[in-house]
Amino acid sequence: MNQVSQNIISKLSKLILGKDEQLKLALCCLLSKGHLLIEDLPGMGKTTLSHGLANVLGLSYQRVQFTSDLLPADITGSSIFNTQTHSFDFHSGPIFSQVLLADEINRASPKTQSALLEAMEEGQVTVDGTTHALPQPFFVIATQNPLHQSGTHPLPESQLDRFFIRISLGYPDTEAEKSLIVSGNDRAIKSEDLSLALTTEELSKLQNQVMTVELSEPVIQYIIDLVSFTRDSGEFADPLSPRASIALGLASRAYALISGREYVLPDDVQAVFGPVAGHRLNVPCNEQLPVVESIFNRVPVPM
Amino acid sequence: MSANVFVKQNTLITSLIYCAISLLLFQSLGYVFCVSIILVTIFKLSTSLGAVKHPSKLVVNLLAVTVIVVVFLSLGLKNTIEMFVAMLLGACALKMLQVTTTKQAASTYILNFFTYPCFYLFSQNILAFTFVAALLLFNLAQLFSISHSLPIKQAYKGSVKKFVFSLPLAIAMVLLVPKLPPFWQLPNAKSANSGLSEDVDPFEISELSRSSELAFRALLPAADMFQPPFYWRAIVHDRFDGKKWQKSRLQGVGLQRTYQPMGPVYSVIAEPSSTRWLYTLGDGIPASKGMGVNNFGTIYQKKLSNKPIQYEVSPVDIDDARLTRWEYAMNTQLPEGYNPRAVALALEWDQQTSNTQEFITKMKSFFVTSEFNYSLTPPAILEKHNVDEFLFSTQTGFCGHFASSAAFLMRTAGIPTRLVSGYLGGEFNQQSKYYAVYQYDAHAWVEYYVPQLGWLRLDPTSWVAPDRMFGSLSDLAQLQQEFQDNLGISLASFSNIQAINWLRLQLEQLDFHWTQWVLNFDDKKQSSLLKALFGNKSNYLPALSVVLLLVTAFGAWFAYLNFRNWNKQPKEIRLYNRLLDFGKVQSVGLTPKQSFELLKQKLPDVQEELAEFYDLFESARYQNVALSPAQYKRLYYLNRQIIKKAKIK
Numbered sequence: 014m015n016q017v018s019q020n021i022i023s024k025l026s027k028l029i030l031g032k033d034e035q036l037k038l039a040l041c042c043l044l045s046k047g048h049l050l051i052e053d054l055p056g057m058g059k060t061t062l063s064h065g066l067a068n069v070l071g072l073s074y075q076r077v078q079f080t081s082d083l084l085p086a087d088i089t090g091s092s093i094f095n096t097q098t099h100s101f102d103f104h105s106g107p108i109f110s111q112v113l114l115a116d117e118i119n120r121a122s123p124k125t126q127s128a129l130l131e132a133m134e135e136g137q138v139t140v141d142g143t144t145h146a147l148p149q150p151f152f153v154i155a156t157q158n159p160l161h162q163s164g165t166h167p168l169p170e171s172q173l174d175r176f177f178i179r180i181s182l183g184y185p186d187t188e189a190e191k192s193l194i195v196s197g198n199d200r201a202i203k204s205e206d207l208s209l210a211l212t213t214e215e216l217s218k219l220q221n222q223v224m225t226v227e228l229s230e231p232v233i234q235y236i237i238d239l240v241s242f243t244r245d246s247g248e249f250a251d252p253l254s255p256r257a258s259i260a261l262g263l264a265s266r267a268y269a270l271i272s273g274r275e276y277v278l279p280d281d282v283q284a285v286f287g288p289v290a291g292h293r294l295n296v297p298c299n300e301q302l303p304v305v306e307s308i309f310n311r312v313p314v315p316m
Numbered sequence: 317m318s319a320n321v322f323v324k325q326n327t328l329i330t331s332l333i334y335c336a337i338s339l340l341l342f343q344s345l346g347y348v349f350c351v352s353i354i355l356v357t358i359f360k361l362s363t364s365l366g367a368v369k370h371p372s373k374l375v376v377n378l379l380a381v382t383v384i385v386v387v388f389l390s391l392g393l394k395n396t397i398e399m400f401v402a403m404l405l406g407a408c409a410l411k412m413l414q415v416t417t418t419k420q421a422a423s424t425y426i427l428n429f430f431t432y433p434c435f436y437l438f439s440q441n442i443l444a445f446t447f448v449a450a451l452l453l454f455n456l457a458q459l460f461s462i463s464h465s466l467p468i469k470q471a472y473k474g475s476v477k478k479f480v481f482s483l484p485l486a487i488a489m490v491l492l493v494p495k496l497p498p499f500w501q502l503p504n505a506k507s508a509n510s511g512l513s514e515d516v517d518p519f520e521i522s523e524l525s526r527s528s529e530l531a532f533r534a535l536l537p538a539a540d541m542f543q544p545p546f547y548w549r550a551i552v553h554d555r556f557d558g559k560k561w562q563k564s565r566l567q568g569v570g571l572q573r574t575y576q577p578m579g580p581v582y583s584v585i586a587e588p589s590s591t592r593w594l595y596t597l598g599d600g601i602p603a604s605k606g607m608g609v610n611n612f613g614t615i616y617q618k619k620l621s622n623k624p625i626q627y628e629v630s631p632v633d634i635d636d637a638r639l640t641r642w643e644y645a646m647n648t649q650l651p652e653g654y655n656p657r658a659v660a661l662a663l664e665w666d667q668q669t670s671n672t673q674e675f676i677t678k679m680k681s682f683f684v685t686s687e688f689n690y691s692l693t694p695p696a697i698l699e700k701h702n703v704d705e706f707l708f709s710t711q712t713g714f715c716g717h718f719a720s721s722a723a724f725l726m727r728t729a730g731i732p733t734r735l736v737s738g739y740l741g742g743e744f745n746q747q748s749k750y751y752a753v754y755q756y757d758a759h760a761w762v763e764y765y766v767p768q769l770g771w772l773r774l775d776p777t778s779w780v781a782p783d784r785m786f787g788s789l790s791d792l793a794q795l796q797q798e799f800q801d802n803l804g805i806s807l808a809s810f811s812n813i814q815a816i817n818w819l820r821l822q823l824e825q826l827d828f829h830w831t832q833w834v835l836n837f838d839d840k841k842q843s844s845l846l847k848a849l850f851g852n853k854s855n856y857l858p859a860l861s862v863v864l865l866l867v868t869a870f871g872a873w874f875a876y877l878n879f880r881n882w883n884k885q886p887k888e889i890r891l892y893n894r895l896l897d898f899g900k901v902q903s904v905g906l907t908p909k910q911s912f913e914l915l916k917q918k919l920p921d922v923q924e925e926l927a928e929f930y931d932l933f934e935s936a937r938y939q940n941v942a943l944s945p946a947q948y949k950r951l952y953y954l955n956r957q958i959i960k961k962a963k964i965k
Contacts, residue, residue, distance in 0.1 A: 038491075105742070112475065227938070227939060229939070229940050231937060275939070276938045276940070277938065278907065278909060278934065279907035279908070280907045313904050316889050316937060
């Protein structure tokens with residue numbers, strides 16, 4: 014199994030250079046059936062990553078560019094009067110795909126954001142009283158700009174909580190940037206030969222495998238210690254919810270699986286803690302590292 | 317990062333504490349030192365507020381040299397103890413400037429358990445005790461706070477808990493561990509500057525400095541011989557140079573004979589004083605160690621103490637019926653050419669009378685009929701003929717004036733006379749049955765010699781102010797106002813207000829019990845306590861066995877707690893911890909994998925063993941695979957191997 018995820022990572026790393034850790038986390042998110050939030054400045058490869066992920070996993074892919082005048086119906090689809098049959102036909106929107114890339118989600122109005130997030134949680138869309146199930150698997154990969162950029166609507170805490178993991182790609186290192194410049198913008202061509210042609214069954218098998226990863230007593234204790242530290246230390250206005258604890262357990266299992274292990278180490282928990290907890294604790298991306306470090310320094314690792 | 321916040325907070329508080337201690341010891345340590353400590357504290361305050369940069373090592377060292385010079389110059393080598401305490405306080409205060417790490421701070425806090433009790437060198441009353449005890453408790457909390465990175469409030473709760481927990485053992489140790497004499501002793505710090513003076517010159521003093529400080533307390537057994545008036549003898553002045561009454565060299569001669577006590581032993585608890593002389597009712601010989609007694613039946617401490625001392629006195633009657641010719645000359649000696657009028661008067665009386673008693677009657681009628689006044693604030697007499705001036709013009713004075721002029725008149729008439737200073741009276745405490753004698757009860761009177769009878773007491777002041785003989789000076793209604801004006805502000809000056817007087821008496825009583833039972837808890841008191849507790853065996857065996865039992869019980873309990881914790885841990889964790897301890901890796905916040913990476917860096921020679929150890933450890937802890945006995949064996953083997961190899965390197 015390690016082999017499959019290793020393949021995925023190595024394919025993706027041809028696309029996104031020098032960001033293996035983020036790729037691992039993104040894959041970890043998808044294996045845990047969670048939705049992914051990528052927060053970064055424009056031009057850092059957010060779209061490329063999401064595009065690549067969909068391609069690699071062989072999933073149907075739609076992209077919606079969120080703007081301030083985007084309406085909920087533009088995502089979910091709407092009923093249109095058919096003059097032939099004299100009835101309303103439902104024309105499904107871009108959300109009816111396996112991977113939805115919600116680009117720059119924080120540029121849309123809160124109303125539109127809510128419509129999307131509802132679909133994320135329920136796995137279905139209701140238009141004009143009819144409920145339409147979304148295809149399975151269903152992932153949302155949302156990208157957002159840092160909040161200080163103009164014309165953005167921050168996502169409310171409750172909706173942030175629905176994203177399983179938040180990652181930030183950050184600037185590439187010099188070597189990676191050099192080869193980016195040399196190869197130029199041939200992203201489309203590359204995407205073609207990325208495909209592993211993973212079937213849906215194979216993917217769901219992989220997802221099910223996550224739950225078989227051994228989560229030992231000391232690791233569970235460590236997750237609980239970390240979560241209760243955010244609640245008891247008084248340093249955080251929004252401490253972690255039980256949903257966050259569940260997410261931490263799942264993500265560490267997925268991370269261990271990707272790393273080729275059948276059991277979770279405290280190191281896995283540390284690797285996923287920042288991306289899983291950062292946005293739930295309302296810590297900006299650029300401050301995430303020192304905050305997480307200081308938590309690790311103060312919470313002893315149980316054995 | 318966070319640990320440093322606690323270090324910063326705590327060191328600032330501690331600097332302020334050092335400053336407070338130095339200011340409280342201002343009188344002993346001198347103002348130059350106090351000012352330098354204040355400056356250091358201000359420096360510390362401004363560094364922690366961020367106004368001034370953290371001082372470099374060089375700056376702190378220069379400051380240290382400065383403080384040493386200041387201490388040397390202001391205190392000198394004569395005041396060893398003061399110098400020692402000043403240096404300690406100065407060093408600690410400077411250390412607080414420099415402290416940055418938890419380890420440095422912790423060592424200073426451990427030293428504080430020694431530094432704070434140095435305050436006891438200067439004062440040991442109940443207030444000082446409470447102060448130092450509170451400081452020590454707080455110090456414990458601060459030590460917790462910095463070493464465990466806890467907020468000070470939380471740490472304080474913990475330290476109080478531990479303090480209360482250990483209190484019974486501490487009390488048992490104090491009560492039951494045999495009191496041994498100290499192996500070495502420090503010279504005492506000078507603490508008291510009150511007390512009687514060895515030279516008496518009443519005439520130059522216009523205002524008797526009256527202090528409401530306690531002089532001593534006396535526990536008198538119920539016996540007929542202990543009835544007021546209580547004349548507490550302290551110093552005998554048998555040399556007169558025309559101005560001052562002084563001690564002759566005879567005072568240094570110890571008592572030659574042994575005497576049978578005339579009555580029951582009484583005990584006195586004397587406060588620290590500036591002279592070595594102690595207080596007895598009439599003649600007395602000491603029944604306690606560390607005291608001497610001279611030919612006059614006055615007793616003294618062999619070594620001046622800076623804490624209250626309790627001693628027992630056997631009342632005796634010193635056989636002084638015979639006076640040598642030399643002593644006779646000594647006690648009638650007067651310098652020539654002083655007070656011609658007084659000399660003439662005395663010689664006239666001497667002509668008219670045939671014996672000493674008649675002479676005294678003559679003198680008494682002179683004092684009574686001339687209407688002398690008793691006053692605490694008489695005019696100062698600075699002329700050469702001071703006795704003349706007092707007898708014939710001012711006619712106002714206190715005990716010293718009357719005693720000194722009476723002695724002058726009697727010596728002129730050839731009667732051997734000497735001046736005695738001490739205390740008169742005492743305030744009786746109804747509840748605890750003791751007499752409290754204050755500095756304002758200081759008194760002076762006269763002793764004269766009659767052949768065959770020996771030395772007799774005569775108090776000329778009583779002719780003028782007969783009330784003075786009974787009770788304390790504070791009870792004298794006639795002098796109330798004047799007395800209180802002289803006292804200054806203290807609780808005693810408000811003693812006419814009932815509530816305050818009650819409060820004063822309660823405090824006084826508390827202090828009495830403190831002094832008697834805590835400060836003066838010595839081997840004697842201990843053995844009587846042990847007797848009361850364990851019957852008449854009066855040896856230390858039962859006491860020691862109780863202490864040993866307590867210590868073993870406590871020790872066993874702690875050992876059991878530790879062992880239980882230790883035993884609960886699986887073997888691999890014990891071995892893992894042993895390795896971390898061996899490699900001195902601080903494992904807080906590190907996962908085992910990270911800790912092992914650190915270990916590998918520290919012990920590069922055993923990387924393979926460490927890796928194998930870690931793999932076994934990982935599968936046992938995180939894979940939930942129970943290790944086979946062979947694997948455990950391997951684990952132990954690796955552990956030994958790693959330590960052995962690393963040690964060789």
